[in-house]
Amino acid sequence: EQQRAILLRCASGFPLPPGVKMSYGTAGFRAEGMTLASTVFRTGVLAALRSLKMGSAAVGLMITASHNAVGDNGVKVADPSGSMMTQLWEPFADALAGAPTAEDFVRVVFEFVDEEKIPFGVARPSEILLGRDTRPSGEALLEAAKQGIAAVVGAVAIDMGILTTPQLHWMVRRRNEGRGASEDEYFRQLSDSFRRLMDLSPEGTLRNAYDPSVWVDGANGVGGEKLGELMKLLPAGLAVHVRNSGKDGEGILNDGVGADFVQKEKAIPHGFSTSDAGRRCASLDGDADRLVYFRITGEEGRKIDLTDGDKILSLFSLFIKEQLAKLEEGGEPAGRARLGAVQTAYANGASTEFLRRMGMEVAFTPTGVKHLHEKASEYDVGIYFEANGHGTVLFSDKFLRELEPLNAELATNHPGSESQKAALRLWEVSQLINQAVGDALSGFLLVEAILRHKGWSIEDWNSLYQDLPSRQLKVKVADRSVVTTANAETQVVNPPGLQEAIDAETAKYPNGRCFIRPSGTEDVVRVYAEAATQEAADGLARAVALEVG
Ligand code: 16G
Ligand code: ZN
16 A cells, blocks of 8 residues: 555656657657656556566666667666566556556556566565666656656666666676676676687688778767777777767767668768778667678769678578587587577578578567567577667577586697587687677677688678668558568558558569568558569569558
């Protein structure tokens, strides 16, 4: 009863603005920053309840709108494992955020608490780790989150400061493993495992086209600044030049910069020019959970060669498969690990073909990190990436246990056999790459380590396969929820007849492939088309967009 009174009093201080309809969506709540205070307060309550439900394990609450405009903001919850909050709670999140009055809100809370048997008043405090990106509205929203958490008896907020989204997820995971979860430890773990991977590069590689200099577009967000800190710990042998780091005067967050811009527009971000032609460049998004590479070509009429999430997936798959093969040659059981790649329908068809030709198992899920992550965790080694650059590599506990004895043996038996070195490399990859969620900083270091290992230039990497020409369009509709899909978003279920129309258009184009889906973050329906030529891909996308709108 006391809890009810506290919640009601606190919630009254954060009324829902009229006309606002929030949905937890693909990656949490997102809206114009100033309209979000009520939603963030309520998400604070949600996070506290989630922790109570999970035996007071630490959970995370991140305030960010990723690659969206600087005026936008958003909020999402990380589960104790460090991954996205379970989808089972999303309807509750929507109900909380949508409750018109403080009284309604408190009623929704208590109904759910009863239903889920959430224990109030347990002895152990529930910890909610808070993070935010560099958006100006972040500070006030963080305060709203703290008040939401404070309104739940037994919950405490721990402010971890300005962070990348993956840093916060990493911290939540580590905290629940009972290990150090500070930012220093994050940087140390990444830089140490990277250094050891570099030390494990073969002495004389067949090729030696790797250039240690790389230029990074930080999207004028939190990633550039964090990369700057990480660089202080990196060994010589990698020269990172950060641009769009978000310092005063460098430009606006996500405005003509960042991974989303580079990948969608296939254009040169601000801060870069044709005088950078030929250089290996990388781009992070606003909260540093996406990474793409690009090379400015300097060729007439062509701006950049994009090296997207699909190519990162292909590079990681190739390297890990090679190391597993060495283990297998050495007769190690770990070499027979089940390795899988996970993609979405946005993956370029040429990447899927490349992976399958390499002998990889490839699975498809709907868009959104939570879907890919869940699928990838079914493998001994599961690699997932969205074309937009979000992804990581997940290692099962069973697989890591199989590697451990090999590592111990190597330590006492330097320099070790090829299979022992392969085991050590895979171990270091598992330490470097974020196990909670896709992380542009750790992904960046893994790409660099592999390119160096192989002695490859960005062109070598890019020529693993040639992308099929593709086109993305968005169609504004009155209500995007009338479109529903199945089979990892490749088939339209509703409205009836639409899939037949898409099939009929697609059949007109050689190598044509096309799908539509309602966006989870914007009020639009997205169209993706692929075909043998750019003109054909454009034509197919346009024709299908007309069917939709
Ligand atoms: C969010 C998702 C991303 C997805 C994108 C699709 C997370 C952390 N992020 O950014 O995975 O690709 O939404 O946006 O899940 P859309 O639904 O508007 O196309
Ligand atoms: Zn992001």
